Amino acid sequence: PDIASRRWLAEKFEACGLIPRWDPAANLFGLPPQSGQPVLIGSHSDTQPEGGWLDGAYGVILALEVARTSQESGGPPVAVVSFQDEESAFMPLSGSRYFSRYLDLDTLYDLTNAAGQRYGDEATALPEVQGAEPLETNHFSHFLEAHIEQGPVLDLANETIGVVETIVGSRQFEVVIEGQQNHAGTTPMSLRRDAVTGFSAFVSALEQRYTAAATPRSVWTIGRVQVHPNAPSIVPGSVSCSVQMRDGALNQLDLMCDITRDTAQEIAEARNLKISSIQNKSVEPVDMDERVINAFCEAANLNAPGRWRRMPSG
Incomplete structure (x- = not known):
């Protein structure tokens, strides 16, 4: 199901004018055809047990819609990503760690899951991954992720937007x-x-x-x-x-x-x-870019005055 969903997503990329691009970790990118350094938006497609159908997938589909709208309106270049194995089947953040160069390919491919399957065997069995080249992080200007709130804070406060300032x-x-x-x-x-x-x-x-x-x-x-x-x-x-x-x-x-x-x-x-x-x-915890935080705070205050907050994300 995971690979079938990624192939479906690749078709959607093509339908809205993006170029599908797999990397050796089986991360799937949709790259805009125009020149310039695109913003990368996305999330992951896997989820925790009973995590809900919006966990991760919401951020991928939202990114697809933003990229599609930008393509149709002649807006700035927007790329999309669906990272592989965010939720620790092999290790936490496997796909995004590889993309950001916190995990080399040999170490990634030697990881095994609870069923004894080796990451490298599963990834290289895919025709799309065979011969795939990695993308450099500096190909993109920023990375943005939208995610549902997986806790009660905003809901209990009747607020609609949380601007993430730190990934704990x-x-x-x-x-x-x-x-x-x-x-x-x-x-x-x-x-x-x-x-x-x-x-x-x-x-x-x-x-x-x-x-x-x-x-x-x-x-x-x-x-x-x-x-x-x-x-x-x-x-x-x-x-x-x-x-x-x-x-x-x-x-x-x-x-x-x-x-x-x-x-x-x-x-x-x-x-x-x-x-x-x-x-x-x-x-490790990571603080978000203050310029991006401020831009989202301004947008949140404009669209949801009094119903947003700065907050950490897990």
Whole structure:
């Protein structure tokens, strides 16, 4: 479905006068035929589980409409992009990291997903990608992305536009809590090394410590939990979970990482458990260009006076 949708998008590019261009990462660009340095507008086509049909795709289709209108009206050159693998099937921001030269092609192609598929094998199997050349970032003057709000802030405030000033950074840990699996009916409470009660204590302590250290932009999520053997009459032997935190400042992210590691160690010692915490994902925060922010603020104030705000984006 992903590749079929990209081929459909390439047809739409051609229909509105853009030139489809794939790169080695299977990012798909629609380039305007006129000379000059175009503005690049776009987003991604994949989404998180149950992320909704507008997650990412909205920004791609909006960009297509802006480019089509500009072509028809004789406006400035506008290019469109749909980035590949934004949502971490292989790693966070795979396609855009490659485009912006934060990830080289060999490293990209060696990435594997949960099914064991290799990025390079999947990409180079596409005829459109075979022999494709990368595009340089300086081919474009700016990059703009429109996105639906994936949170309640604007909606609850009855506001319509958020002008993004910072893309927050994130850190993610894989935490494994190991106790001792035993029969629930014959193992006294005093002799149990229960991984789930250890997990509960770990999460409770994290919540308290993160809250005490948080800035207004700090958020954290334990979004995946797996219990083994996950049976009603067995004292759980192990729990694995993800721990993710986000903030716009590097020092705050570093602090939250320290809290995570220290808390894991303390709970392990207090409850006679083994807890490992391995950081497996890291994305740096990025401030947006102040000139572009100001231009969007002026436009927002003109079109939605009193119903917009500057805000971070995750």
